Amino acid sequence: MAKEKKQPRPKAEAPKGFRDYFGAEVAERNEMLATIAGVYSRYGFDPLETSAVETLEALGKYLPDVDRPHAGVFAWQEEEGGDWLALRYDMTAPLARVAAQFRNDLPNPYRRYTMGPVWRNEKPGPGRFRQFYQCDADTVGAASVAADAEICAMLADTLEAVGIPRGDYIVRVNNRKVLNGVLEVAGLAGDDKEEARGIVLRAIDKLDKFGADGVRLLLGKGRLDESGDFTEGAGLSDEQADVIMAFMDARRTDGPATVARLSQLVAGSAIGADGVAELEQIADLLAAQGYGPDRIIIDPSVVRGLGYYTGPVYEAELTFEITDEKGRPRQFGSVAGGGRYDDLVKRFTGQEVPATGVSIGVDRLLAALRAKGRIGGTMEGPVVVTVMDRDRMADYQSMASELRAAGIRAEVYLGNPKNFGNQLKYADKRQSPVAIIQGSDEAARGVVQIKDLVLGAKLAEEATLEEWKSQPAQTEVSRSDLVAEVRAILDRHA
Known part of the structure; x- marks a missing residue:
């Protein structure tokens, strides 16, 4: 019996011409x-x-x-x-x-x-x-x-x-x-000239891309680009092309002067007027x-x-x-x-x-x-409540809930909490401004540790030892002051 051919896995990629946004x-x-x-x-x-x-x-x-x-x-x-x-x-x-x-x-x-x-x-x-x-x-x-x-x-x-x-x-x-009106003056009116008019429109629309010389070629026999591809032109005579090119060059130093020039170019055309x-x-x-x-x-x-x-x-x-x-x-x-x-x-x-x-x-x-650097392409992540004790998940969820009620983005770390370093790496990858830490010792004393991740990153890059000591990136506050302290940190970095 012939072995059944295994179906290949689908490629994990967006279709050509499409992309994902994050x-x-x-x-x-x-x-x-x-x-x-x-x-x-x-x-x-x-x-x-x-x-x-x-x-x-x-x-x-x-x-x-x-x-x-x-x-x-x-x-x-x-x-x-x-x-x-x-x-x-x-x-x-x-x-x-x-x-x-x-x-x-x-x-x-x-x-x-x-x-x-x-x-x-x-x-x-x-x-x-x-x-x-x-x-x-x-x-x-x-x-x-x-x-x-x-x-x-x-x-x-x-x-x-x-x-x-x-x-x-x-x-x-x-x-x-x-x-x-310009097309009419150039002799391109009528149903039989519809295809030529379409080519002329597309040619004018490519002025920024091809320049006046490139447009002139498209108005005539056609244009050969650098890759060797040939684009069929409108087949206009030199006199007809002159009329179109004069229209494209009609802009003057101010609006009234431009309007006056356009009036000259459409003379004899009612629709142009x-x-x-x-x-x-x-x-x-x-x-x-x-x-x-x-x-x-x-x-x-x-x-x-x-x-x-x-x-x-x-x-x-x-x-x-x-x-x-x-x-x-x-x-x-x-x-x-x-x-x-x-x-x-x-x-x-x-x-x-x-x-x-x-x-x-x-x-x-x-x-x-x-x-132009007017938007950053980045966004601030949520406050991350770390998990020190698996059996105290309700306490951590309560902290996150209080922060959300105050209008602060917050989440509890839901991965494997065994390695605390991985939790901080997660917060860093999420571009989180603050991490909340409370082990059993802090819980017994009614406090939490608040780690200012933005300040911590800045101190790690720039600060001397004295500056590090004078601006601690991690502080201990009363559990009841959690929301107020996090808000103060976010306001400082806003």
Whole structure:
């Protein structure tokens, strides 16, 4: 009888493009989400939580890569002949479905914010994952560009609230109508030019990555990168490419000058003129609220890759330098973006429903703060109550309970208590600030030993013998003073 083949053990590793998050990373993200939610709430937005799964039909085909419709999402069919379902690739498409489904119950305009993970079935790379967090705010039902100006102002306020000071970021604003006007002037209007327009949009969106020369190649025959991969271009003539490149170079020293230049470039295009007028109105509204060019600017190079934008688009960029994995200085880049999408809800209702919103890439924003040393990437562990006598576990649990009741994180050591040194090693690994020690002798005298682990570590590294003696890291206090003494130590290190 043939020997049954042994099944190999599964690999203990996350799928490619996914990762796990531990302790400080989760705590820092939660704190950031709470801060962002606070700003959104002050602006009058209400929370909404939608399903992570939508029908593929409801999500639509709006990811940037038009050559692979639906290939950018994780999708599956429920059963043969049944609906196709997919994990959401952003938070906006689900909102459009909600706005249509509950249109008779929701206020109009409807202002909502939401936060959570989204999934994209794209090629992963350094710092690029298939699952990432977004934090969105949208206004559905407001046609006025005052809603767009408000989103831009709120985005600037949010960045400052989470720890990005003025001068380290800029919110850049453009309008898809202006770009559509430029495309019309360049001879790219009409359904038969849809594929070329898509390539042009993606080319403009890669200005920061490839530079003007690289974009010019993508507007023409195509671009060959360093690895030998060739990207097909839009096939524009030199004259057509000149029009697009002039649009990308239209930014001037101030908003009015930029608007004047854009007016020249879209001369003869009605939709382009509408877009320029909207940009001018947004600039006026922001200036009236005190949001000057140190925070928000008009910038024609902003395109945004998603295909559903119909009007103003905006992007928040961090302007400070960081060092990449090869030690080279570079700017951190975009951490948020959004725009107006007046046709998205119309897919469900048949009626145009104006909408605008912004999405913050929370993971990128956290990475930026870590790169600047503005968050530490560590978190303080709980107070650890050590176990000296197995038969006195109830006493130790009582100590931990008292500390928790006072709002102090605390736990009892639940491993093998035989080796006391291992308990202190555990507390160190947990980054605990304090360890509580009480053997039978201390219990009989009604006292506890409190070990200040933060001070102990500092003294071990820096202190002389005299300093060690004058600042003992371990003290004995009355059992009744346990909570007060631990609180005092935590306050000293706060």
